[in-house]
Amino acid sequence: MQSSHPIGIFDSGYGGLTVFKSIAEQLSNYDYIYMGDNARAPYGNRSFETVHEYTLECVEWFFKQGCPLVILACNTASAKALRTIQQQNLPYMEDPTRRVLGVIRPTAEVIGNYTKTGSVGVLGTRGTVTSGSYPIEINHFYPSVKVRQLACPMWVPLIENNEYQNEGADYFVKKYLDQLLTQDADIDTILLACTHYPLLLDKIRQILPTHITAVAQGDIVASSLADYLQRHPEMEQRLTKNSVRNFYTTDDPAGFDEQATIFFGQGVKSAAVEL
Numbered sequence: 001m002q003s004s005h006p007i008g009i010f011d012s013g014y015g016g017l018t019v020f021k022s023i024a025e026q027l028s029n030y031d032y033i034y035m036g037d038n039a040r041a042p043y044g045n046r047s048f049e050t051v052h053e054y055t056l057e058c059v060e061w062f063f064k065q066g067c068p069l070v071i072l073a074c075n076t077a078s079a080k081a082l083r084t085i086q087q088q089n090l091p092y093m094e095d096p097t098r099r100v101l102g103v104i105r106p107t108a109e110v111i112g113n114y115t116k117t118g119s120v121g122v123l124g125t126r127g128t129v130t131s132g133s134y135p136i137e138i139n140h141f142y143p144s145v146k147v148r149q150l151a152c153p154m155w156v157p158l159i160e161n162n163e164y165q166n167e168g169a170d171y172f173v174k175k176y177l178d179q180l181l182t183q184d185a186d187i188d189t190i191l192l193a194c195t196h197y198p199l200l201l202d203k204i205r206q207i208l209p210t211h212i213t214a215v216a217q218g219d220i221v222a223s224s225l226a227d228y229l230q231r232h233p234e235m236e237q238r239l240t241k242n243s244v245r246n247f248y249t250t251d252d253p254a255g256f257d258e259q260a261t262i263f264f265g266q267g268v269k270s271a272a273v274e275l
Helices: 016-026 048-064 075-080 082-092 104-111 126-131 133-141 155-160 167-183 197-207 218-231 253-264
Strands: 007-011 032-036 069-072 099-101 119-124 146-151 189-192 213-215 245-249 270-272
Touching: 007 016, 007 048, 016 032, 016 218, 016 253, 032 048, 048 069, 048 075, 048 082, 075 082, 075 104, 075 126, 082 099, 104 133, 104 189, 104 218, 119 126, 119 133, 119 167, 126 133, 126 146, 133 146, 146 167, 155 167, 155 197, 167 197, 189 197, 197 213, 245 253, 253 270
Parallel strands: 007 032, 007 069, 032 245, 069 099, 119 146, 119 189, 189 213, 245 270
Antiparallel strands: none
16 A cells, blocks of 8 residues: 655644645645644744744654645744754754745745735734744845734634624724834735734725735645645655545644634544644
8 A cells, every 4th residue: 555645734723724725725636634733822922942843843743644745834833943944954854855845935925926016014923023034035035025014913812712703803903904004005915924814804805995905825825835846846746646634633623623614614624643
């Protein structure tokens, strides 16, 4: 029997499922493992050292499951851990040909195409914003684009407590959008740099002026992964293609499945994993 070599999709909790949803739609034939480190979530306010430690531990778990490629579908992990894992950890592992990719670079590569004014707003967790990863990466590809950032600490709790569709959420959605736009009146593109935030997209679009575009990451990351696999046939050929999807959580599977369905858009059946 052929061993399984799925693509690993990692997040500190549920948000990465919005990215996984897009990936599974665009690249449906591949096998996937999704794992949420819910027992230690959220990562957003943790130190660089702690996020690196937790993320590396999870990446090593994926490798043990046979994944030659792992996607960090988490902005905080991508901002605080990806570079160190790629540069300092992977080269010294048993199989240095395995790869770990994130969500920040693929987004930065294209976000400049959305703006006409050259001003982009970025909304994310405190960890993502304080890392400065988006201004650095966007500047690399679009040196003339101005980037304004704002942390939205209330958005994830609203979503995870299933309050994001209620009127009470309107106040906090408008509050953060107003604060961001006050920084720069020329902003015409707002990047949702947290994988939870697409669940607020309808409210965000209702509040924003019509000339401002709100951009979620799922389809961008999925298209970038498709391109990556096309450019790296040595990786693409290692991956098994049986359309198998397995879900794991470091916390309670029943609680995970209930929440995960909201993010993934369909029923999820997970298993518990101990790291």
